[in-house]
Amino acid sequence: MKAISETIGRQLAHRSVREFTDRAVPEEVLGALFEVMNRTATSTGLQSYSVIRVTDAGQRRRVAEVCGQEYVARATELFIFVADAYRNGAIARAKGYDGEEIRDMDRFFQGFTDAALAAQNLTNAVESLGMGAVYFGSILNDSRAIIEILGLPKHTFPVVGVGFGYPAQEPQLKPRMPISVKVFENRYELPEDFEETVAAYDEEMRGYYDTRANGRRSDSFSDQLVARLENTIDNRAKMLRVVREQGFELGV
Amino acid sequence: MKAISETIGRQLAHRSVREFTDRAVPEEVLGALFEVMNRTATSTGLQSYSVIRVTDAGQRRRVAEVCGQEYVARATELFIFVADAYRNGAIARAKGYDGEEIRDMDRFFQGFTDAALAAQNLTNAVESLGMGAVYFGSILNDSRAIIEILGLPKHTFPVVGVGFGYPAQEPQLKPRMPISVKVFENRYELPEDFEETVAAYDEEMRGYYDTRANGRRSDSFSDQLVARLENTIDNRAKMLRVVREQGFELGV
Numbered sequence: 001m002k003a004i005s006e007t008i009g010r011q012l013a014h015r016s017v018r019e020f021t022d023r024a025v026p027e028e029v030l031g032a033l034f035e036v037m038n039r040t041a042t043s044t045g046l047q048s049y050s051v052i053r054v055t056d057a058g059q060r061r062r063v064a065e066v067c068g069q070e071y072v073a074r075a076t077e078l079f080i081f082v083a084d085a086y087r088n089g090a091i092a093r094a095k096g097y098d099g100e101e102i103r104d105m106d107r108f109f110q111g112f113t114d115a116a117l118a119a120q121n122l123t124n125a126v127e128s129l130g131m132g133a134v135y136f137g138s139i140l141n142d143s144r145a146i147i148e149i150l151g152l153p154k155h156t157f158p159v160v161g162v163g164f165g166y167p168a169q170e171p172q173l174k175p176r177m178p179i180s181v182k183v184f185e186n187r188y189e190l191p192e193d194f195e196e197t198v199a200a201y202d203e204e205m206r207g208y209y210d211t212r213a214n215g216r217r218s219d220s221f222s223d224q225l226v227a228r229l230e231n232t233i234d235n236r237a238k239m240l241r242v243v244r245e246q247g248f249e250l251g252v
Numbered sequence: 253m254k255a256i257s258e259t260i261g262r263q264l265a266h267r268s269v270r271e272f273t274d275r276a277v278p279e280e281v282l283g284a285l286f287e288v289m290n291r292t293a294t295s296t297g298l299q300s301y302s303v304i305r306v307t308d309a310g311q312r313r314r315v316a317e318v319c320g321q322e323y324v325a326r327a328t329e330l331f332i333f334v335a336d337a338y339r340n341g342a343i344a345r346a347k348g349y350d351g352e353e354i355r356d357m358d359r360f361f362q363g364f365t366d367a368a369l370a371a372q373n374l375t376n377a378v379e380s381l382g383m384g385a386v387y388f389g390s391i392l393n394d395s396r397a398i399i400e401i402l403g404l405p406k407h408t409f410p411v412v413g414v415g416f417g418y419p420a421q422e423p424q425l426k427p428r429m430p431i432s433v434k435v436f437e438n439r440y441e442l443p444e445d446f447e448e449t450v451a452a453y454d455e456e457m458r459g460y461y462d463t464r465a466n467g468r469r470s471d472s473f474s475d476q477l478v479a480r481l482e483n484t485i486d487n488r489a490k491m492l493r494v495v496r497e498q499g500f501e502l503g504v
Contacts, residue, residue, distance in 0.1 A: 004284050007259045007380035011288045011373060032256050034431045036263045041375070043389040044480055045473075047428060051435045059438055087433065087442065088477055091450055095474045101481040106392075106488035113389065113412055116368035121263060123293070124376045128259035137295040137365065140358075151439035160365055176299060179286045181339065183303045186311055187403035190339065198343055221297075222347045225340055228296055229353040236358035238503040240492075251490040252502060 010127050015173055017132025020076045020165030025131070030077070033125055040114070040121040048111035049118055049159075050084040052150045053077065062149045063161070067138035076165025080139060080146070081119045083111030085155040085248075100249065103155055108248050115159040126164045136161030142235050143242045154247035175204045177221070198222065262379050267425055269384025272328045272417030277383070282329070285377055292366070292373040300363035301370055301411075302336040304402045305329065311401055315413070318397045319390035328417025332391060332398070333371045335363030337407040337500075352501065355407055360500050367411040378416045388413030394487050395494045406499035427456045429473070450474065 003009030025033075037051060054060050057073075063080070064072035072078065085107040092102060101107070123133045139146050139161045146158045178201065180191050191197065202220035210218050218224070235242075244250055255261030277285075289303060306312050309325075315332070316324035324330065337359040344354060353359070375385045391398050391413045398410045430453065432443050443449065454472035462470050470476070487494075496502055 004281065005377070005380035007262075008284055008288055008377050010259075011377055012284075012291050014291050014293065016293060029256065032260055032264075034435050036260055038428045038431050038434065039264050039266050040372070041266065041268060041387050043387070045426065046477060046480065047434070049434075050440065052440060053435060053437050056438045082440070086440075090442070090446070091474050092478050092481055094447065094450070095478050097478045097481060099481055101484045101489070104484060104489035105491050106484055109392070109488075109491060110389065112364065113368050116365050117372040117387075120292070120369040120372035121376065124373065125257070125260050125263055128257035135293050135295070135369075137362065140361070151441070153440060156440065174297065176290045179290050182290065182299070182301075183286050183305060185305050186308045188302065188304060188334070188338075188405060188408065189403070190342070194342070195346065198346070222343050225298060226344050226347050226349045228298065229344055229349060229351055232353045232356060232358055236361075237353070237356035237501075239357050239361060240502055240504045244504065249489075250492055250502075250504060252492045252496065252504070 007124070007128065011124070013173070014127065015171045016134040017167045017169060017171065018071050018134050019168040020074070020132070021168045023166045025077050025165060029129065033122055036125040037118045037122050040118040042114045043110040046088060046110060047114065048084055048088060048107065049115035050082045050087065050156065051118070052080045052082060054080060059149055063139065063146065066142045066145045067136050068141060069136070069138060072136055072161070072163060075134070075163025078161060078163050079122065080150060080161045081115040081159045082152060083108060083115050083157045083159050085111055086153045089155055103247050103249050105248065105251050108157065108243065112157070112159055119160050119162050122162060130166070131164050132167035133162055133164040136163060140236050140239060141233050143239055147246065157243055157246055172209055175201065175208055177201050259376070259380065263376070265425070266379065267423045268386040269419045269421060269423065270323050270386050271420040272384070273420045275418045277329050277417060281381065285374055288377040289370045289374050292370040294366045295362040298340060298362060299366065300336055300340060300359065301367035302334045302339065302408065303370070304332045304334060306332060314401045315391065315398065318394045319388050320393060321388070321390060324388055324413070324415060327386070327415025330413060330415050331374065332402060332413045333367040333411045334404060335360060335367050335409045335411055337363055338405045341407055355499050355501050357500065357503050360409065360495060364409070364411055371412050371414050374414060382418070383416050384419035385414055385416040388415060392488050392491060393485050395491055399494070399498065409495055409498055424461055427453065427460050429453050
């Protein structure tokens with residue numbers, strides 16, 4: 001597909017970059033990236049997220065251990081995005097607010113969404129500068145540990161990590177399921193040829209060489225999916241327990 | 253701040269656009285936007301989200317009622333992003349999978365994050381084409397109603413809406429809290445001058461004229477925050493009940 005803007009051209013070429021050169025990200029670039037994050041749309045203007053830039057080698061190693069991915073520690077820059085109702089709680093209390101709403105799930109999900117939007121806005125900015133990025137959803141393998149490592153206060157919760165820098169690899173574009181099974185008009189409805197579409201996608205995925213797997217050919221999407229489901233990490237399935245430990249009221 | 257890429261220049265100029273001209277978004281542009289969404293990074297490659305493009309006037313009106321914002325129905329394009337474990341559940345079952353992991357909170361949060369990232373990627377693409385966009389977090393004012401309106405199956409959940417089109421307004425840039433209270437190195441720690449920073453931001457916000465409020469001057473951030481907290485919508489605070497009704501296992 002022909003790109004109709006430079007930004008879209010880069011978005012269509014997006015792939016995760018996991019290995020980076022030694023070149024540092026200049027301070028002025030970091031400053032611009034912080035401003036981009038800060039300008040991201042935010043639910044009802046409340047800016048309910050924070051970002052921890054992890055530079056300390058020991059902390060990076062501990063985060064990488066949670067992720068089970070040693071390259072996490074080697075990313076040139078490592079940002080952890082955090083849903084944050086704590087800061088606004090402090091601001092509201094200084095105004096005399098003494099309610100419980102600061103810890104409800106509305107706040108949690110606003111913060112979670114804000115954090116994810118800011119992460120993607122950062123990724124687009126990073127890629128516009130010839131750098132590459134990778135998401136670390138794996139920080140949630142042990143959200144308690146991440147909270148401890150980063151000193152996250154009550155009413156905050158880690159959402160996702162982003163590693164970025166100047167790319168030292170050029171991975172193959174990873175196949176995606178076609179939009180016909182993902183984008184619907186007016187009502188959710190899988191198309192009649194859903195099974196055939198998945199079968200064709202499974203075949204396409206078998207032709208994909210995963211850079212992470214030392215160039216080994218991939219399993220089909222369906223097989224990867226079942227393997228993922230059968231290897232669910234208990235901590236992740238029970239994440240809401242940690243959300244509650246962080247002082248949020250689940251409201252259930 | 254001087255922009256160091258065209259993309260970043262636009263990101264730094266981001267504001268919500270809520271009113272659009274009559275100009276339609278051409279089909280080939282929509283096609284490119286679908287491809288951009290589809291290329292967005294996705295947790296463990298599982299693509300656990302879907303998008304409903306709402307074109308039907310009656311459905312748009314009902315979504316706008318949930319949002320309590322009549323302009324939702326008037327957006328040139330209206331996309332609702334959905335966390336989706338249903339599609340992968342169907343794929344896995346066709347492979348003989350009969351486990352319960354498809355409905356755990358790991359799947360829910362993967363889908364929620366995937367949906368939010370795709371929404372922001374769409375927004376960046378839209379803005380690269382001279383269009384404007386606005387998020388509708390207000391779809392969660394009544395997630396049950398949105399599920400019914402869009403025919404969302406079990407193991408899906410609405411995350412956020414995006415309206416976009418060619419702008420018919422040029423709102424003022426909305427002030428943001430400085431990054432010094434949002435971005436931390438290694439550990440979460442509000443700066444010593446936190447209170448002064450908030451006071452200065454409150455003052456800056458009073459100088460902001462909100463296009464939505466017919467050009468009325470804004471309240472301070474702190475006052476807006478407390479008002480928001482005191483007007484929490486019960487449906488939003490108790491969103492997890494609807495998540496459970498959608499067949500997810502909360503694991504708490």
